Amino acid sequence: MSVLLKPLELPVNQDNILQSLVAENLVSDPESARGRLLREAARLFREKGYERTTVRDLAAAVGIQSGSLFHHFRTKEEILKAVMVETIRLNTALMQAAMSSANSNREKLRALVSAELESINGQTGEAMAVLVFEWRSLSEASRAEVLKLRDIYEALWLDVLTGLKEEGALVADPFIVRRMLTGALSWTVTWYRPDRGGLTQNGLTDQVVAMLGLS
Amino acid sequence: MSVLLKPLELPVNQDNILQSLVAENLVSDPESARGRLLREAARLFREKGYERTTVRDLAAAVGIQSGSLFHHFRTKEEILKAVMVETIRLNTALMQAAMSSANSNREKLRALVSAELESINGQTGEAMAVLVFEWRSLSEASRAEVLKLRDIYEALWLDVLTGLKEEGALVADPFIVRRMLTGALSWTVTWYRPDRGGLTQNGLTDQVVAMLGLS
DNA sequence: GTTTACAAACCAAGCGCTTGCTTGGTATGG
DNA sequence: CCATACCAAGCAAGCGCTTGGTTTGTAAAC
Numbered sequence: 001m002s003v004l005l006k007p008l009e010l011p012v013n014q015d016n017i018l019q020s021l022v023a024e025n026l027v028s029d030p031e032s033a034r035g036r037l038l039r040e041a042a043r044l045f046r047e048k049g050y051e052r053t054t055v056r057d058l059a060a061a062v063g064i065q066s067g068s069l070f071h072h073f074r075t076k077e078e079i080l081k082a083v084m085v086e087t088i089r090l091n092t093a094l095m096q097a098a099m100s101s102a103n104s105n106r107e108k109l110r111a112l113v114s115a116e117l118e119s120i121n122g123q124t125g126e127a128m129a130v131l132v133f134e135w136r137s138l139s140e141a142s143r144a145e146v147l148k149l150r151d152i153y154e155a156l157w158l159d160v161l162t163g164l165k166e167e168g169a170l171v172a173d174p175f176i177v178r179r180m181l182t183g184a185l186s187w188t189v190t191w192y193r194p195d196r197g198g199l200t201q202n203g204l205t206d207q208v209v210a211m212l213g214l215s
Numbered sequence: 216m217s218v219l220l221k222p223l224e225l226p227v228n229q230d231n232i233l234q235s236l237v238a239e240n241l242v243s244d245p246e247s248a249r250g251r252l253l254r255e256a257a258r259l260f261r262e263k264g265y266e267r268t269t270v271r272d273l274a275a276a277v278g279i280q281s282g283s284l285f286h287h288f289r290t291k292e293e294i295l296k297a298v299m300v301e302t303i304r305l306n307t308a309l310m311q312a313a314m315s316s317a318n319s320n321r322e323k324l325r326a327l328v329s330a331e332l333e334s335i336n337g338q339t340g341e342a343m344a345v346l347v348f349e350w351r352s353l354s355e356a357s358r359a360e361v362l363k364l365r366d367i368y369e370a371l372w373l374d375v376l377t378g379l380k381e382e383g384a385l386v387a388d389p390f391i392v393r394r395m396l397t398g399a400l401s402w403t404v405t406w407y408r409p410d411r412g413g414l415t416q417n418g419l420t421d422q423v424v425a426m427l428g429l430s
Numbered sequence: 431g432t433t434t435a436c437a438a439a440c441c442a443a444g445c446g447c448t449t450g451c452t453t454g455g456t457a458t459g460g
Numbered sequence: 461c462c463a464t465a466c467c468a469a470g471c472a473a474g475c476g477c478t479t480g481g482t483t484t485g486t487a488a489a490c
Contacts (some may be wrong), residue, residue, distance in 0.1 A: 033439085049351050052264030055476060068440050070477065133348060136264050172425045177413075180426060183402020184395035191394055200390075210387045211395060213428045248465085270450060282452075283466050291450065 009161060017093050027086040034072055037062050042127040044084050050130070050137040051079055080134060081142040087127040088149040091119045095156055105163040106214055114205045115186050121194055121201065132186045154178070169214060177212070184208070232308050242301040249287055252277050257298050257342040264293040265295055265345070265352040295349060296357040302342040306334040310371055314398070320378040321429055327372060329420045331400050336409055336416065347401045369393070384429060399423070 021027045029033035040061035044053045055076055061067040073079045098115040102108040120128045135143065161174035170177065185208070194201055209215045236242045241249035255276035259268045270291055274281040288294045313330040317323040335343045350358065376389035385392065400423070409416055424430045 051264065051265065052352075054474080056474095064439085065441050066476085067442080067478075071439060074477095077354055078475065133351075136348075137267070171428075171430075172422045176419070176422045177426060179402065180399035180423065183398040183400070183405075185398070186402065187394065187398020190398075205390070207387045207391045208395065211392060212426065213386075215386075240447085269448080271448095279465090280467055282468080285451065286465060289451095 002134070010159060014094060017097055018090065020048065021090060021093060022181075026089050028082075033062070037069075037072060038079070038083050038086065041079050042130050044089075045080065045083065045134055046126045046129045050134045067143075077137070077139060077142065079144070080130070080137060083127050084131050084135070084138070084146050085149060087124055087131055088146065088153060091096070091115075091128070092153045092156075094119065095153065099156065099160075105160050105167060108160045109164060109212075109214060110205060110209055112160060113181070113185070113208050116181075117188065117201055117204060117208075120185060120189050121192055125189060129189045132189070157181075164214070170212070181208075226402065229309060232312055233305065234306060236308060239327060241304050243297075246316070248277070252284075252287060253294070253298050253301065254341075256294050257302075257345050260298065260349055261341045261344045265349045278425070290355065295345070295352060296361070298342050299346050299350070299353070299357075299361050300364060302339055302346055303361065305370060306330075306339060306343070307368045307371075309334065309366065314371065314375075320375050320382060321384065323375045324379060324427075324429060325420060325424055327375060328396070328400070328423050331396075332403065332416055332419055332423075335400060335404050336407055340404060343401075344404045347404070372396075373391070379429070385427070396423075 018027070018030075022029045028038055030036070030039060030137075037058065041053075041058055044057055044061060047053075048057075054066075055069055056066040058079065059069050069076075069079075073082070095112060095115045097167075098111045099108050102111045119125070131146075135146070138146065157178050158174060161170065161177055164170040165174050188204070192199070192204065206215065233242070233245075238243045243253055245251070245254060252273065256268075256273055259272055259276060259323060262268075263272075270282075270284055271281040273291075273294065274284050284291075284294075288297070310330045313326045314323050317326045334340070346361075350361070353361065372393050373389060376385065376392055379385040380389050403419070405412070407419060414422075421430065
């Protein structure tokens, strides 16, 4: 049967999702000038913070003059906003895909935890850290825009957690559990190192699920 | 019996602890010039971030000229460090006191969660938020100093969590649980508002303990 | 297949402003 | 009398961003 041919480790092709988002102009091609700048920006913003990163730093990271940046973005803040917006878009899509192959709410939750850990500690990790730690540097207008996108993302979580609550699998309040999970998972960015220390991302997911009594 | 006279809501007198730390010169008297500056600094650093807060902002907040700040602190960063160091010192002492009246490890954990929520969402909340979000603005030397103090604080948690694990009350790894709790509890600063919304700090503590299956 | 046209991408220079911090001097309280 | 706390003024450096002009890529026009 053809279903057996589906790769077990990676139920969805992340590259395909990225490519279709690029085609729809929702995220920048990572190999374009804009895409490379955003990746370097995410790296620098995470490393030094938005305010401590100068436009000269950003320009140097992609090998152009500082003034040339303003050809691509009108302001420095617009760069920060772009990093955040594109990251949410990508991860929302990845998360929907990760959930689509799960059948029960328990499986869905595991998929969500796993996907969020991947987004925080994988390729988009630097951008996710920026999203968590630099939102205060956004203007109010940009902030509203980002929050709107985040609401879509959060709805995915609440659906599953509410389902688990109704099944009786969850004791605490779904809203509060989600907020605790947001903090707990975001925080992994400050201590978890997938490359060293024996704990794999799957292992970490297990620990989270065990902590919630849902394993 | 005299133990019955002990107040139930507040097993330890927070003011007394503060006063003895002030006497030992470990934290500044909140009513001194230095203490007031640190409180205003914490407020501003949390509100706008360290980098976006200028020395002129800080000076204006306590009603002096910007240059006069440098009579009390040699650099702006020293102000940030002082906010962090004094906050950890105070909260470590408060936490030790909160635990002292608990008998079982379950009770101790509840005391720790409750105390940390209080430190994050109570009087020292602004300073705690600074501690979480602004550590990147510290020089490496200051960072090491702050981390040393934090280790003492963290040892309190690990003792209790390891005990619970040995009792079989905890399934997941103590180190990981602590790290998840750090993130989860810190994050409450971004959404929890004790004044509105019905959820008291005791109620929130209940939810956390329930989430861990320890209620 | 060369020329022309033109926009996008970039450079070199620097402007105007804000920043952390310094300096020299003046009150004030014990 | 002297240390502590402060002010008034401003410096040097670094900041985001602008400006005017040059290169580069591309594609139609001849």
